[in-house]
Amino acid sequence: MDIEQLNINYGIAGQLRFVKGDGGFPFILISNRSATALISLYAGQVLSFKPTGEGEDLLFLSQKAYYDAGKAIRGGIPICWPWFGPDPKDLNRPSHGFVRNSLWAVSGTQAVSEFETKVKLRFLETEQSESFWQQPFSLDLEISVGNTLTLELTTRNTGNQVFSITQALHAYLLIGDINQMRILGLDGTGYTDNLDSYTQKLQMGAVTVTGEVERIYADVKNELIIDDSAFNRQISITSSRNKTAVVWNPWTTKSEKLPDLENDGYQRFICVETGNVVADVVEIPPGNEYSLLTNFRISRN
Numbered sequence: 001m002d003i004e005q006l007n008i009n010y011g012i013a014g015q016l017r018f019v020k021g022d023g024g025f026p027f028i029l030i031s032n033r034s035a036t037a038l039i040s041l042y043a044g045q046v047l048s049f050k051p052t053g054e055g056e057d058l059l060f061l062s063q064k065a066y067y068d069a070g071k072a073i074r075g076g077i078p079i080c081w082p083w084f085g086p087d088p089k090d091l092n093r094p095s096h097g098f099v100r101n102s103l104w105a106v107s108g109t110q111a112v113s114e115f116e117t118k119v120k121l122r123f124l125e126t127e128q129s130e131s132f133w134q135q136p137f138s139l140d141l142e143i144s145v146g147n148t149l150t151l152e153l154t155t156r157n158t159g160n161q162v163f164s165i166t167q168a169l170h171a172y173l174l175i176g177d178i179n180q181m182r183i184l185g186l187d188g189t190g191y192t193d194n195l196d197s198y199t200q201k202l203q204m205g206a207v208t209v210t211g212e213v214e215r216i217y218a219d220v221k222n223e224l225i226i227d228d229s230a231f232n233r234q235i236s237i238t239s240s241r242n243k244t245a246v247v248w249n250p251w252t253t254k255s256e257k258l259p260d261l262e263n264d265g266y267q268r269f270i271c272v273e274t275g276n277v278v279a280d281v282v283e284i285p286p287g288n289e290y291s292l293l294t295n296f297r298i299s300r301n
């Protein structure tokens with residue numbers, strides 16, 4: 001569906017319109033009394049969210065991000081589904097699944113009020129996606145843009161056999177300075193340190209970053225706080241139906257291997273990814289569904 005038809009079918013005067021974005025992909029511009037947001041139909045990815053009066057975006061978006069079919073966009077909130085990380089079956093399928101590098105469709109838009117706008121996206125299966133995943137499914141993402149940002153990712157098993165998934169909302173949170181950032185709410189939580197031979201460790205106190213970090217926290221509380229003191233703000237991440245959260249920053253060591261990330265980009269984001277990853281596998285029987293929900297709120301000290 002082209003931009004004009006999308007605007008005819010789903011545009012909302014004064015709140016929501018479709019534009020041709022980077023890479024020629026359809027983007028959704030939302031502007032209501034609470035916030036502005038930018039969503040790419042390619043990848044079903046929120047790229048920007050900025051509450052009215054807030055000086056900084058919630059999200060980091062790489063200045064060198066790719067906007068090419070088949071490639072992931074570096075930043076915003078990529079959707080990792082139906083697996084998190086490398087292909088669990090080692091069949092050379094894409095890392096983090098196949099929906100963050102494919103087109104989604106709009107299945108609905110709604111002006112809840114002048115303060116809140118909702119968008120419902122549905123993943124569009126392709127021959128390639130069917131070659132990656134043979135179980136019949138539907139995948140919907142509902143995005144609510146108001147004074148906070150909410151994403152709800154719903155998987156339905158429309159077939160007659162049970163299937164299992166892992167998944168995550170791989171949020172790149174913009175911060176003023178990685179050296180001043182702390183993550184609160186993980187004190188006393190066990191984690192797997194992927195950069196130290198997958199050793200099991202216990203988080204003591206706030207999470208701070210002084211080098212490359214890639215940790216999978218298990219049995220997390222439903223609210224995590226990023227204390228972004230350089231921007232004099234806190235970002236609250238409240239999630240439901242996930243037991244795990246991933247904390248990642250590439251520092252210089254991994255950044256050098258990421259051509260779609262500017263060299264100093266690591267200083268301006270922390271990835272806190274809420275989801276069901278590694279051991280937190282979600283089994284969905286035929287005819288059932290499973291929703292992962294995460295809300296992001298910015299507050300001032």
Ligand code: TA6
Binds near residue numbers: 096214246
């Ligand atoms: O954030 C966890 C992680 O799995 C890291 O290993 C790192 O690879 C990151 O995801 C980004 O993955 P990507 O495939 O987007 O480069």
